[in-house]
Amino acid sequence: MEILKLIISNKILVTAFLGYFIAQIVKCIIEAVMDHTFSIRRLFSGNGGMPSSHASTVCALATMTGFIEGVGTFQFAMTVVFAIVVMVDASGVRRETGNQAVILNELMEYFGKLKDNPPRFSHDKLKELIGHTPLQVQTGAALGVIIAVAAHFIWK
Numbered sequence: 001m002e003i004l005k006l007i008i009s010n011k012i013l014v015t016a017f018l019g020y021f022i023a024q025i026v027k028c029i030i031e032a033v034m035d036h037t038f039s040i041r042r043l044f045s046g047n048g049g050m051p052s053s054h055a056s057t058v059c060a061l062a063t064m065t066g067f068i069e070g071v072g073t074f075q076f077a078m079t080v081v082f083a084i085v086v087m088v089d090a091s092g093v094r095r096e097t098g099n100q101a102v103i104l105n106e107l108m109e110y111f112g113k114l115k116d117n118p119p120r121f122s123h124d125k126l127k128e129l130i131g132h133t134p135l136q137v138q139t140g141a142a143l144g145v146i147i148a149v150a151a152h153f154i155w156k
Helices: 002-008 011-035 053-069 074-091 093-112 134-155
Strands: none
Touching: 011 053, 011 134, 053 074, 053 134, 074 134
């Protein structure tokens, strides 16, 4: 029980989780308004969409680390570098993977419709919504910073 109290009292960790969950809630609201649908699964799936929950999480983590540990510390430096790597990956490699999945899915659909000896694919349709646009990452990053600033002043 003591370990649970320690985890819950860790403001840096709690703020990072808030960054994730608030971004997911905002993502669900935006998608519900745009698509006129609501999916509870979307709350727990952080892949793709506006805003980036990955960026929100790591920026909330880095910002709160700066507030608590100080911006001149090793801990802050590590969280900033970690945030940069995650955001570059989300808008770079993961986004390209999603783009490639779109093309591969189109090819599987096209070749699957061939009447003469259609190929058999060993995979289901590939997940296409994997990465983020730069705007989605920037919005998620700003949201994470705002969450950490708000949490810092609320807990102060």
